[in-house]
Amino acid sequence: MSNIFSFNGAEESGYSQPYPIADAEQAKATIPTNLLRKERAGWPTASEPELVRHYTWLSRRNFGIDTGFYPLGSCTMKHNPRINEKIVQLAGMNDIHPLAPENHLQGLMSIFFEMQEMLAHCAGMDAVTLQPVAGAQGEFTAIRCIQEYHRMIGEEHRDKVIVPDSAHGTNPASAAMCGYSIIEIPSGEDGRLDLDALRAVVGEDTAAMMITNPSTLGVFEPDIAEAAKIVHEAGGQMYYDGANFNAIIGRTNPGLMGFDAVHYNLHKTFSQPHGGGGPGSGPIGVKEHLAEFLPSPIVSRRPAEEKEIGACDGWWYTWQKPEKSIGKVQQWHGNAGAVVRSWAFYRRYGKDLTTMSEHAVLNANYLRYKIMNPEPEVLEKIHAMPVDGCPAEVVKHEFTLSMSPLVDAVGVNGKDVAKRLLDYGYMAPTLYFPMIVPECLMIEPTETESKEELDLFAENFHKVLSDDPEILTSAPHNTDVKRVDEVWAARNLILRHTDE
Amino acid sequence: MVDQLPNLGREQEMLAVMGLASMDDLFSDIPEEVRRTTPLDLPPPQTEEEIWKDATRLLGANVPINSRPSFIGAGLYANHVPAMVPMLATRGEFLTSYTPYQPEVSQGMLQAMWEFQTMVSELVGLPVSNVSMYDASTAAAEAITTAVRVLNRKAEQKDTIYVSELVPEHRFSVIENYTQGGGITIKRIPHDENGHVSLEAIKEAAGSCAVYVEQPNAFGIADEGITQVKSIIGENTALIVGVNAVSLGLMEAPGNYGADIVVGEGQPFGIGPTAGGPIYGIFACKENFIRQMPGRIVGLSHDSDGQRAFTLTLSTREQHIRRHKATSNICSNETLIALMGAMHMSLLGPAGLETLAIRNSAAALRTKEEIVSIEGISLEHPDSAHFNEFVVRLPDSAESLCLFLDQRGITPGLPVDILFPNFDPNLILISCTDQTSIGDVELLSAGINAWIQEVRK
Secondary structure (H helix, E strand, C coil): CCCHHHCECCHHHCCCCCCCCCCHHHHHHCCCHHHECCCCCCCCECCHHHHHHHHHHHHHCCCCCCCCCCCECCCCCCCCCHHHHHHHCCHHHHCCCCCCCHHHCHHHHHHHHHHHHHHHHHHCCCEEECCCCCHHHHHHHHHHHHHHHHHHCCCCCCCEEEEECCCCCHHHHHHHHCCCEEEEECCCCCCCCCHHHHHHHCCCCEEEEEECCCCCCCCCCCCHHHHHHHHHHCCCEEEECHHHHHHCCCCECHHHHCCCEEECCCCCCCCCCCCCCCCCCCCEEECHHHHCCCCCCEEEEEECCCCCCCCECCEEEEEECCCCCCCCCCCCCCCHHHHHHHHHHHHHHHHHHHHHHHHHHHHHHHHHHHHHCCCHHHHHHCCCCCEECCCCCCCCCCEEEECHHHHHHHCCCHHHHHHHHHHCCCCCCEECCCCCCCCEEEECCCCCCCHHHHHHHHHHHHHHHHCCHHHHHCCCCCCCCCCECHHHHHHHCCCCCCCC | CCCCCCCCCCHHHHHHHHCCCCHHHHHCCCCHHHECCCCCCCCCCCCHHHHHHHHHHHHHCCCCHHHCCECCCCCCCCCCCCCHHHHHHCCHHHHCCCCCCCHHHCHHHHHHHHHHHHHHHHHHCCCEECCCECCHHHHHHHHHHHHHHHHCCCCCCCCEEEEECCCCHHHHHHHHHHHHCCCCEEEEECECCCCCECHHHHHHHCCCCEEEEEECCCCCEECCCHHHHHHHHCCCCEEEEEEEHHHHHCECCHHHHCCCEEEEECCCCCCCCHHHCCCCEEEEECHHHHHHCCCCCEEEEEECCCCEEEEECCHHHCHHHHHHHCCCCCCCCCHHHHHHHHHHHHHHHHHHHHHHHHHHHHHHHHHHHHHHCCCCCEECCCCCEECCEEEEECCCCHHHHHHHHHCCCCECCEEHHHHCCCCCCCEEEEECCCCCCHHHHHHHHHHHHHHHHHHHC
16 A cells, blocks of 8 residues: 655655755745745655655556446446657647737647647537537537527526426536526437427426437437427527537437537547546537637637748637627637547547447447346346336447346346446446436447457456355455445545544 | 558458448438438548658647747647656556446556546545546536526525636636526626625625635735635635645645635646646545545445456436436537546656746746836736736736747737737736746846837837
8 A cells, every 4th residue: 555645754865856946035025924834835755756656556556448448328438549748748839828919829739720620520510619628528618609699689588498307417517607597308219309298398488408419328319300300499598418419420410300509528538538537628610600609719720921930731720708608618729638639539539429429329228138148058047137218229329227026036236336337447338327317227238349359348347246246245356355334435525645 | 541440451351241232231220301412522531650750740830838038838838748748647547548437458548547637636635536528628617507507496596606807808708608507697796906706795695596606816926815714605605726736735725725616727737838738627525525526436346356446427417318317418528638637647747846836936936036027018017916916007008018929939918908808918827837937027127128118119
C-alpha cells in the first residue's frame, strides 16, 4: 500500500526550481502582512523517484480500455489512438492562450472550423459551437438557446421539458438548471417511445422534448419522426442527446429525424479519452433558427490576404459572436485539446465514419447474439438465461439484459454478475440503467473490439451465469480489493487524509 | 483505408453467424423516411503519418506563449509543468479509464483523487474538496447556486447574491447563464480607485445568500479588505472566494479568513494553458455545504476483508440518481487534468509551492519596476499590492502597443477592454509567471520605449 502522505523527506529532496528574478524577501514583502500565508499547505514532501513509483503503482491498480474489454453501455469506450495524445503535446496546442490575438491561433482555428463543418454535416444541422466542455453542458447550452429563442418570439410561458423515463439523468438535470419543470413520460411496454403518452402531455407549455435515439435500450425509435411532428405542432423544440451518436453516423442523422438541436460527446463518438471521468467535450449543433443564440466564439473564415502571416491553406479565420448569443458556458474556448484530439480521430476515418458506426452496430449485434444463443452443452450449466431488455430484431450500438431470471432462480442479482465479470478481467457493463429494465446490465462493445474478444467475452459471460451462486454473491475475488463498503463511506464521509 | 477496426473484412463471417446477409440488415429498423440516402460528403480517411503531418503544420502555425517574451495571463498561465506529469498521467490505465463506478478495479484513480482532494483542501484551508469542475468560471457559478440552495431559507435577501464588479465579462457571463434558471438576482459590488472591494458596499450584501470576490482579483491585486468581508456579511451569507491557485503558496488560505467556498483555476498545476481547455476548476467548501455541492467526491472505506479501500460517495446528490432534483448536471468532469494537478502539487511539496509563488511575484515585481521607469506610462493601481499581474495605463491604445510589439516578437499583455468591454482602451494587463526571465523583461521595456517614441511622432 503506497501512501503519498507517508513521504516526508527533507525540503532539499524535493523538486528544484531556478532562483526568482528579484529578491525573494522583497517579493514576499509586496504582499500585505495579514495576507501572507502563516502555515504551509500540508502537502507531501517527496522526490521524483518516489512519486514516479507511487503513481505507477496507482496506475496498475486502475482498469482502462488498454487493460481489457470495457463494455460500459452508453459510454462508448472505444480505443483511443495514441497519435492524438502526441498531437496535443505539441507546443502549438499545449502552450497557447485562448485570448491571444487571432494571428497567433490560426492553426487551432482552422481545426475548429473543420470540426464545426464536419459535425454539422454528420448531424444534419446548420451551425455548431465547440464551446461546451461535456455532454451535460452541451444539453444545458442547447436548452438555454431554446429558452432564449422562445423569449424572443414571445413564447416564454413554455416552461415544461419532456423526457422519456429511459433518458440519461443529465437530461432532466440540465433542463431543471435552466429553470424548467420536467415531465417524464413512461416508455411503452416494448420499451419504446409511447406516442400516446407524448400526445397526452404536449401543449402550450411545452418548451422542448429531450430524447436520445437509438434509445438507452440500444434500439432505434421507429416513431421518431412522428414524435418530432407532435412536439413541433405543439410549438416545442426537439433536442437530440448525442450520447448514442456512434450508432448512426452516415446511416441517418438527427436533422432527418426532425431535431432542432443536438449535442455531440466527443469523448464518446470521437475518442477523446475518458481519463477516469473527464475531460470531455460536448459541442452542440442547431438548425438555422437557433444559430443566433449559440455561445461565442464560433470560427468563420475568409480568403487570407497576402500580408497576413500565419494564414493556413489560404484562409484567414476569425472568432465570431452570434448576434443574440447566450454568452459563455465556459470562460475560454471550451476544451480545445479535446476538439483537436477528436479532429485527429475524425481525420483517421473521414467519410468512413459510416464504416465506424456500422462496425459498432455489427459488434453489438454479434455479441448480443453470442450471449443469447449459447451452445446446448453450455446452456445446460447456466442457472437462468437473462432476458432482452427490449425485444428487437436488431439493436444498434448497445443492448440491455435483465438479470431478473437469475434472481428468481438462484438469488444472484445484476450487481453480483457485474462484480464477477471483474474477476474474469473485464470492466463491468453499466449497471441498473436504464431504470425501466429490472436488474439491468447495459453492454456496449464498440467497433474497436475484435471478433475473438467478443467470442471470449460471451464464453466467459456464460461461465459467470453458471458459477456457484456463493462465489457470485461474494464477488469479486481476484481484484485489488474485494467488494467495497459504499454505505460505510457515505455514512462516515472521510474525504481527505489527516495525520491521526 | 481505416486501420482502427479489427473486424474490417470479416463482416460477412460475423453476419452469417447471426443469419444476416448484409450490413444493411443491421439498419433495417431505421424507417426509410429518416434514412440517409447519400454518402457522407467528407474526405477519404488519412493514415497516422498524414494526420501527424497536417497536425504539426497547422498547430505549428500557432504562436506558443513561451516561444517569445510573453506577458499574457489573466487566469491562464504558461508556467513550467514537470516532465513527470504528462508522462505518468497518460499511462493507459489512467488515460483510458471511465469514472470509477467499479471501485474494486479503480483503486488507483480513486486514491489519486482522494489525495487530490486532500491537497486542494490543504491549499485553500477548507475541509472538503470535490474531484474537479470544468474550470474556474463553472466552479464559481456552481458555488453560487450551491450557496443559494443551502442558505436561501435563512436569507433576508432571498435568491440574491453579490458579485464583484471586477469579475471579467467572460467569467461573469458563465455565472449569469448558470444562475438565471434559478431566478437568482445578481448585484454587483463596486471597488475603490485602488481596485479594492468597497467594504462599505459589502454591508449591503449581509442577509443575501452569497458574496463572490476574487483574490487576487482580475487586475492581480491582493486585496487585504477581503479578509474582513466574512465578519461583515455574517454566518448566513456565504463568502465565496475565487483564487489564483499558485498565489496560495504565498498568500493566506481563504478558509483561514472565513471563506465558505473556494473556487479557482487549477490549471497552473498540471497543464499548460492549452487554449483554455481541458483545464480544471477547483471547488472546496465547509462541511455544511457537502450535501448540496456539485461533482464527484471520493471517500475512504474498506472492502469485505476489512482492507482500506476508496469509493465514490454521496452520489445521491448526482444526476444519475436524483435526475431533475440533482444538485448539478455535471457528469464528465476534468479528472485526468486534476490527476496531473495532483502530480505537480505533490512534486512541488509545501516548500516548492512557496518558491513557485515567490518566483511569480518576484517576476511581477521586477517587471513592474522596469516598466514604471518608462516615461509616459503609469501603474493604474500604484498603491495596491500585486501578485503576478498588474494594470498599466498607456498613452495610446493597448491594442496598438500589442500590434507594434507583436511584429517585434513580443506579446506585451492583454488589453483590459478584452476582459472588461467598457474599460479604457489605454489599459493593459501585464502578467508574469515563473517562466518570465530578466531578458524578457528587458525586451518588453525596450519595446514599450520604442512604441512610445513611435506614438509621440
